[in-house]
Amino acid sequence: MSRNRLAISLLFMMNGFFTGSWAPKIPEFAERLNLSEGELGLMILVFGLGSIIAMPATGIFLARFGAARVVKTAAMLFLPMLLVISVVPNIPLAVVALFCFGGLMAAMDVSMNGNTVSVEKSERRAIMSSCHAFWSLGGLFGAGIGGFLIAELGILGHAFTVTVIAAVMLAVSFPKLLQDPPSDEAAAQKIRLPMTPLPWLIGIMALFSMIPEGAVMDWSALYLTGERGVDIAWAGFGFAAFQLTMTTMRFAGDHVRDRFGAVKTLRFCAAMSVTGLLLAGLAPSTVLIIIGFAITGIGISNMIPVAFSAAGNLPGIAPGISLSVTTTLGYSGILVAPSAIGFLAEHTGFSPIFAGLAGLHIIVFLMAPLAHYADQDHAG
CATH class of the missing domain: 1.20.1250.20 (MFS general substrate transporter like domains)
Structure with a gap:
């Protein structure tokens, strides 16, 4: 290293x-x-x-x-x-x-x-x-x-x-620490929120990636105990399985991205997450639900890193500005969205919510071509 x-x-x-x-x-x-x-x-x-x-x-x-x-x-x-x-x-x-x-x-x-x-x-x-x-x-x-x-x-x-x-x-x-200089784009233009759609689109991709992550973090234990009748001793296993696979796959993610490119990596991750969320929301047994959360962790693991790399490499935009847009939109999916999910769950329950969140990652799958910006400065 x-x-x-x-x-x-x-x-x-x-x-x-x-x-x-x-x-x-x-x-x-x-x-x-x-x-x-x-x-x-x-x-x-x-x-x-x-x-x-x-x-x-x-x-x-x-x-x-x-x-x-x-x-x-x-x-x-x-x-x-x-x-x-x-x-x-x-x-x-x-x-x-x-x-x-x-x-x-x-x-x-x-x-x-x-x-x-x-x-x-x-x-x-x-x-x-x-x-x-x-x-x-x-x-x-x-x-x-x-x-x-x-x-x-x-x-x-x-x-x-x-x-x-x-x-x-x-x-x-x-x-x-690498002493990176101020952005060339910052010297050439007045610093302001970007007017081009690219950073906002990648920010939306990050937002849709992180909303399910926040839902699993905040609500998986209550879902297992409150709706699936799981003993409290098992309540944390859903998030634990999710966190374990997500952390493990993040260590492997750089090698996968260097080998297959950011677009294919993001598509694979989105497809895995869709599968995991549907299983977590619809499976009839506790073991399958926990497996679903584990598969979701595999999927979500590298979605945000790819989005952040893409945001930092957009042409003609200071990396700090595009990254701030992406991180603000993305992290609001963890910091704000779970509250709305909790309110909605009072009326629908968590099972359809977890299954429905798969739709956000279907959108991320369709937006995957935007991830090619993550590769442009370190291909090969």
């Missing part, structure tokens, strides 16, 4: 590790601030709003200053946020802290993806999928050790330990 690739992979892992470390803190956070379930839901929505607002702004900074400078700044500002969240004493300060936490996470995300596109161009090979796999690994690690650290060290001890681990990742990564 080259030094540039190692550096950006560590940043993805750090971001995922920090995000995953937030999950086991939520119960104590809610108890400390005496939040009801509804109030906690609004707090999590604040986190999502911070993310969505920060993404377009980050694209402008990327175009003007280059991804390396932006990601370093965002990462350093992100580093103390778990400590801040661990000590906020009241709801108004908690709202500010969560908004900043979500915004800085998103700023890091957009700039990491921008630097990954630059590394792909430099090395003339795909690395986006494996970078996203490192994010997933970091998230699993953060969530996995969080409960143990909180039990052994307390809330502040957990936050301090996580912050130190993350700081070590940054210290190793920063000197090896």
Whole structure:
């Protein structure tokens, strides 16, 4: 692994590790601030709003200053946020802290993806999928050790330990990071939202790719227990199977894309996901439903990495601007759409929803020719 690739992979892992470390803190956070379930839901929505607002702004900074400078700044500002969240004493300060936490996470995300596109161009090979796999690994690690650290060290001890681990990742990564310059397109034109349809179409492709991902993350356990009568001990197996196959296939995704091209890779992924979602929604047995979620993970694994690489390689558009459009639209599928899915499920149940979400990936399959932009700067 080259030094540039190692550096950006560590940043993805750090971001995922920090995000995953937030999950086991939520119960104590809610108890400390005496939040009801509804109030906690609004707090999590604040986190999502911070993310969505920060993404377009980050694209402008990327175009003007280059991804390396932006990601370093965002990462350093992100580093103390778990400590801040661990000590906020009241709801108004908690709202500010969560908004900043979500915004800085998103700023890091957009700039990491921008630097990954630059590394792909430099090395003339795909690395986006494996970078996203490192994010997933970091998230699993953060969530996995969080409960143990909180039990052994307390809330502040957990936050301090996580912050130190993350700081070590940054210290190793920063000197090896590819120093990509500001975009040539940014110097030649006024930076604004793109008027051409391509980045918006790829953003829609990312949105349709991520809505089912958010649905599986947030609703698969409730679907299994509430509608399929699965014991609570098995409730997490649907998402676990999905996460396992998605992470595994992301490590393989770069090799697949280099071998077969982005268009064929995206079509295969979309077809697999359609199959998995239909099985998860319509299968009569628990085992088949879990298998369906596992197949869905295989499918979704490389859809977003391909979309992000394509967005970062669009001709005549600053990569940071097109990436910010794609990430904003795409991540809204995880941050916003699941709430609407939950409301709809009250009237229809989750079974037809999971089956119906397959339709979004049929559209992605039809939009796959747009993915050829992902190949243009690292073919061969």
